[in-house]
Amino acid sequence: MRPAQAYPTGLDVDLDVFSGPFDLLVTLVLREEIDLWEVSVARLIGDYVVHLADAGDFDLDTTSQFLVHVATLLEMKSRLLLSLPGDDDVAEVEAEEAGEELLAALVRYTQFRRAAEALAGLWTRHAGRIARQAGLPACYSCPPSPGRRMPPAALAEAMAPLLREPAAPDSSHITDVAVTLVEELRRLRVLLRRGGAFSFQSVAPRGRLERAVTFFALLELHNRGEVRLAQKRAFADIVVTPLVDLEASAAG
Amino acid sequence: MDHLTRRLEAILFLAPRPVPAADLAAACSAGDDAVAQAVGRLAAEYCPGRHGVELREVAGGYQLVVAEDCESAVISYGGARAPEDLSPALLETLSVVAYLQPATRADVARVRGVSSEWALAALEERGLVAEQGRAETPGAPILYGTTDRFLMVFGLRSAAELPSLDGFAPGTDDVEELRARLLANAERRTP
Numbered sequence: 462m463r464p465a466q467a468y469p470t471g472l473d474v475d476l477d478v479f480s481g482p483f484d485l486l487v488t489l490v491l492r493e494e495i496d497l498w499e500v501s502v503a504r505l506i507g508d509y510v511v512h513l514a515d516a517g518d519f520d521l522d523t524t525s526q527f528l529v530h531v532a533t534l535l536e537m538k539s540r541l542l543l544s545l546p547g548d549d550d551v552a553e554v555e556a557e558e559a560g561e562e563l564l565a566a567l568v569r570y571t572q573f574r575r576a577a578e579a580l581a582g583l584w585t586r587h588a589g590r591i592a593r594q595a596g597l598p599a600c601y602s603c604p605p606s607p608g609r610r611m612p613p614a615a616l617a618e619a620m621a622p623l624l625r626e627p628a629a630p631d632s633s634h635i636t637d638v639a640v641t642l643v644e645e646l647r648r649l650r651v652l653l654r655r656g657g658a659f660s661f662q663s664v665a666p667r668g669r670l671e672r673a674v675t676f677f678a679l680l681e682l683h684n685r686g687e688v689r690l691a692q693k694r695a696f697a698d699i700v701v702t703p704l705v706d707l708e709a710s711a712a713g
Numbered sequence: 714m715d716h717l718t719r720r721l722e723a724i725l726f727l728a729p730r731p732v733p734a735a736d737l738a739a740a741c742s743a744g745d746d747a748v749a750q751a752v753g754r755l756a757a758e759y760c761p762g763r764h765g766v767e768l769r770e771v772a773g774g775y776q777l778v779v780a781e782d783c784e785s786a787v788i789s790y791g792g793a794r795a796p797e798d799l800s801p802a803l804l805e806t807l808s809v810v811a812y813l814q815p816a817t818r819a820d821v822a823r824v825r826g827v828s829s830e831w832a833l834a835a836l837e838e839r840g841l842v843a844e845q846g847r848a849e850t851p852g853a854p855i856l857y858g859t860t861d862r863f864l865m866v867f868g869l870r871s872a873a874e875l876p877s878l879d880g881f882a883p884g885t886d887d888v889e890e891l892r893a894r895l896l897a898n899a900e901r902r903t904p
Contacts, residue, residue: 529828560895566826567891568883573824575881576812577804580867584804587868588796590769591779591787596729 506531537563640671645678653688653703661699714758717743718751721775725755731774731865772864773871796839796866806832807841811863812878815845815856833857841866 513519540559652659661679665672679701682688691700714722720741724732738748752768752775759768759777766777779787799807806829809821821829836842837857845858859872869875883891 525828533826564888564892564895567895568888569824570826571883571887571891572878572881573808573812574805575883576876576878577801577808579876579881580808580811581799581804583867583869584799587771588866589784590781590868591784592776592865593727594729597727 640666640674642674642678642681645674646681649675649678649682649701650687653701658700658702661701714754715751717741717747718754718758721748721751721755722758725768725775725777728776730861731770731772731776733774737775769868770870771868772861776865802829802832803835807836807859807863810836810842810857811859811872811875814858814872815848816858817848817854817856819854821857 513524540563649664652664661676665675679688679690679699682701683690687704689702689704691702692698721737724737724740734745734748734752737743737752738745741748743751755775756768756770758764759766761767761780765780765783767780769776769778805825806821809824809829810816810833813820813824818828818830818833821833833842837844840860840862842857842863843860845856847853848856863869864871
């Protein structure tokens with residue numbers, strides 16, 4: 462089939478100059494040179510993948526463009542399928558609508574394509590006309606110097622705000638972290654020394670960040686072998702049991 | 714030639730771009746009517762076939778251009794080159810922008826059925842279209858319009874001088890033919 466071969470050429474040359482499926486549709490369908498139905502989209506994509514592999518580098522723009530082209534092609538093909546006389550009444554109405562929509566788009570496109578042809582005619586007549594483009598001779602085209610109108614003080618005035626020290630930004634809305642890891646470790650050790658085992662829930666503060674610090678302190682204690690942590694199931698309360706002589710560890 | 718006409722001639726001789734009548738009037742401290750009449754006399758003097766340059770009205774102003782039969786001499790003297798031709802894709806995109814301006818990329822894509830980003834960028838690079846702010850719709854897309862250079866290369870006095878778009882609408886026969894071909898295409902595929 463011809464069409465399958467006609468495509469990759471456009472693809473190989475440059476997708477950007479390939480004027481696009483609508484143009485294609487009009488040209489191909491109207492002149493019946495190439496039947497849209499016979500354009501194998503799968504083959505087209507296959508060729509493009511090979512083309513990508515050969516090119517070595519991956520150009521996102523070109524590839525996106527290609528995807529748009531292929532998507533438009535597929536949409537047009539499916540619309541043509543829809544406009545087949547169907548058994549279902551509803552489907553038929555929808556197909557008719559889709560067909561009319563496609564027709565309307567084609568009519569509008571044709572209108573602009575003809576306008577473009579008219580522009581091309583004007584271009585041929587006028588684009589080559591030669592007129593002077595150089596500016597006026599320098600001595601006549603100089604803009605009046607601002608120096609005559611502006612006192613030197615104006616320069617200092619313009620500079621002054623740049624030299625002024627800006628006010629310190631207001632940071633009152635930012636609060637410090639209320640607890641530190643060291644403080645939390647100290648607090649937990651006191652608790653362990655005083656009462657032995659306790660649960661995480663009973664000692665953890667309210668704030669999310671503070672709870673996280675407490676949890677981190679527990680992990681640290683566990684890491685050092687000072688406590689044993691036990692949890693019955695995921696997300697259950699954690700029971701903390703002292704393992705070492707805290708008096709000794711606090712002293713050390 | 715009277716003094717006003719000669720002064721206009723002098724300005725147009727040096728001007729690097731089309732000069733609006735109002736600018737001519739201001740430069741010569743003359744009334745609009747007097748300038749209009751003087752421009753008329755100048756146009757008669759510089760009508761095609763009389764001199765090596767001609768007066769033309771373009772892009773909202775007046776400009777002296779080299780007469781067509783003298784262009785080859787100018788080209789061999791200065792090595793001037795005609796602008797590179799526009800591809801059909803560029804012309805299509807340009808016509809959409811010209812008639813729908815200000816137009817967004819989506820407007821162009823809707824008519825052409827393909828993304829026209831590249832074409833718009835190429836036209837912008839050639840100075841034929843330019844950004845004209847942003848639409849007040851979600852996403853604030855860039856609005857494109859044609860430039861003075863567009864008017865100059867297409868020999869238009871203003872965008873309003875573009876041939877009417879209605880004139881390009883396909884006639885009933887053409888539409889019926891399009892429909893018939895679409896249907897024929899569909900039927901050929903009927904199993």
